[in-house]
Amino acid sequence: MASISSLTELISHTSCTSRRSPDNSPNSNAFPRNLSFSGVRSQFFRLGVAGRAPRLSSVIRNSNQSEPLVESTQIFDVPIFSCSEAIDRLKTIRESHKGKQQFLAMYSSVYGGITTDPAVMMIPMDDHMVHRGHGVFDTAAIFDGYLYELDQHLDRIIRSASMAKISLPFDRESIRRILIQTVSASKCRKGSLRYWLSAGLGDFQLSPSGCHESALYAIVIQDQSPPDQKGLKVVTSSIPIKPPLFATVKSVNYLPNVLSKMEAEENGGYAAIWLDDEGYVAEGPNMNVAFVTKEKELVMPHFDKILSGCTARRVLVLAEDLVKEGKLKGIRVRNVTVEEGKSSDEMMLIGSGVLVRSVLQWDAQIIGDGREGPVTRALLNLILEDMKSGPRTVRVPVPYRDT
Numbered sequence: 555m556a557s558i559s560s561l562t563e564l565i566s567h568t569s570c571t572s573r574r575s576p577d578n579s580p581n582s583n584a585f586p587r588n589l590s591f592s593g594v595r596s597q598f599f600r601l602g603v604a605g606r607a608p609r610l611s612s613v614i615r616n617s618n619q620s621e622p623l624v625e626s627t628q629i630f631d632v633p634i635f636s637c638s639e640a641i642d643r644l645k646t647i648r649e650s651h652k653g654k655q656q657f658l659a660m661y662s663s664v665y666g667g668i669t670t671d672p673a674v675m676m677i678p679m680d681d682h683m684v685h686r687g688h689g690v691f692d693t694a695a696i697f698d699g700y701l702y703e704l705d706q707h708l709d710r711i712i713r714s715a716s717m718a719k720i721s722l723p724f725d726r727e728s729i730r731r732i733l734i735q736t737v738s739a740s741k742c743r744k745g746s747l748r749y750w751l752s753a754g755l756g757d758f759q760l761s762p763s764g765c766h767e768s769a770l771y772a773i774v775i776q777d778q779s780p781p782d783q784k785g786l787k788v789v790t791s792s793i794p795i796k797p798p799l800f801a802t803v804k805s806v807n808y809l810p811n812v813l814s815k816m817e818a819e820e821n822g823g824y825a826a827i828w829l830d831d832e833g834y835v836a837e838g839p840n841m842n843v844a845f846v847t848k849e850k851e852l853v854m855p856h857f858d859k860i861l862s863g864c865t866a867r868r869v870l871v872l873a874e875d876l877v878k879e880g881k882l883k884g885i886r887v888r889n890v891t892v893e894e895g896k897s898s899d900e901m902m903l904i905g906s907g908v909l910v911r912s913v914l915q916w917d918a919q920i921i922g923d924g925r926e927g928p929v930t931r932a933l934l935n936l937i938l939e940d941m942k943s944g945p946r947t948v949r950v951p952v953p954y955r956d957t
Contacts, residue, residue, distance in 0.1 A: 644673040654779045659740035661732055661772040663723050664755065668739045677771060682762050683752030689806045690714035691750040693906055694733075696774070697941040699743045701734065701950040706864045708733070714803045715751045715768075722751065723768045733772055737952045740774035746906070748773055750806070783934065785914035785926050786903065788838070789818050790892070791826035795836055798859040811839040825903060827916065830859050835890040841905030842866035843913075845898040846929045851884045852876075865937070866904045868948070872936040881932060900927030910934040 635643065660675040661668045669675065683689030692711040695702040708730055715722060722729070737747055749772035756765035793814040795801065818826040818839075827843060828836040835855050837843060842863040844854040852873050854866060876882040895901060901913035901921045910933045912926040940948060 641673060645671075648672045654777060656776045656778065658742050658745070658774045658776055659736050660774075661736040661749075661770070663770040668736055670739060675773060677752075678755050680755050680757060681752050681769060682754065682756065682765055683750060683769075683806055685758055686753075686760065686762075687805065687807045688718065688720070688762055689750050689752035690718050690720065690804055691748060691806055692804055693746050693748045695906055695941065696737060696742055696745045696747060696952070699952050699954065700941075701737060701747065701952060702941050702944075703864050703868065703948050704730070704733065704747075704950045706868075706948070710804060710862070710864060711749065711751060714805065717799075717803045718805060720751050720753055721768050723754075723770050729770060732770065734950065734952060736772045737774055738954050740776075741954060742774050742776050743952075743954075745774060745776040748775060783911065783926075785912040786824040787822060787915040788825050788827050788901075788903075788913050789821045789823040789917055791817060791828050791839075793817060793826070793828075795828040795830060797831075801836075801860050802858075802862065804861055814839040828860075829892065830855075832889075833892070835892060835895050836860050837863075838903055838905075841903045841908055843895075844869070844902050844904055845890060845895055846882070846900035846902075846927060847894070847898055850882055850899075850929075851886060852882050852929065853886050853888060853890055855890055856887055863905060865906050865909065868940065869904055869910065869933055869937065872940060873933060875936065876929065876932055881929060896921070898922070900930050902927075902930045902933070909937050 657672045657675055659668055659670050662677075664678060664681075677684055679685065681689075690711055692707045692714070694704045694707045708726065712722065712726060724732070733747060733749055749770065752769045752771070753762035754765040754767050754769040756762065791814045793810050796807075796810055800807065814826040814828065818824060825838040825841065827838055830836040835843060837855065837860040842854065842860070842865075844852060844866070846852055852870075854870065857863075870885060870887070873882060873885050877885065896916050896919040899922045901916065903911045903913060910930060912930045913921055914924050914926070915921060943949075
């Protein structure tokens, strides 16, 4: 496992070099350590920018704040850090801004190892995934020391990478082994493993032709939020859905998803539901949606225009038990109209983050009797049981390290 000292040494020998001047002469081209904006005027004269020193706009505001964030007269002293100083600052920031999610281990093919120090769990700025969005990702749940549906998620990220024209940095079995070892190093027994394939490092051009090789990143996340299975409200999204070519790829281009989620929260909802180009029900920002009709049939929208959810597909398999028990009369994947969805007996969100969650209200329409439905509850129990004691095809044991 890569230690913090070895990572520091690696970075300092590559891109994290000190910017200090070799001397203190006023003619040196190096920027002084505590350069202020007022001291940049001479630099701009030499660059021929009409003699204007850089200025902020008169007032910078956040859309949710009435008070200005920065006054134009404020002068900044911008320090220049060495590698070790920058890492010390990152460690301080991490320690003072701990949230409900804890980052326990990260693998990076850039430095070829695993670190358990959150301060250095970073991706280089010149990685095309960062500044061009040329990357794909996936997530597998960690439950009781097992990775749930790892192979299904791994197959999907490889398909996504192919569609995004990202070559694999290693073969499938090597990637799988790296992911399992990252969870092992984290010692996490309940959480999630998120991993990315990117076009890699290189430059800031649009084309990835300058990238040296593709990159693999993985991080283990432990979420300390208490579990919540209360019923939810959803709204219809006004944010345009991604076209099928992009919607069916699990890429890092999630701006529409973020705006859709924000729209829901601004309207007192949990998620916003997208409709496809024909007006049929599509999906949520990071989950699939399903319904139980008045005829007791479980229906789910086609996957041809939306992301093929691993959890949703597993639910379709597990739901067959409910058909055998007489709790469902059938299971179908087909087009679903908004009217049919809103008039259904039950509505649910399905995904690796929410598992199976009841929707009690869609826009102004109450779903069913406004309470969690029996089929939704039964499907949640089936998923939880599958995570605890399902077949080897969906549960991969993690060989945790003793030290």
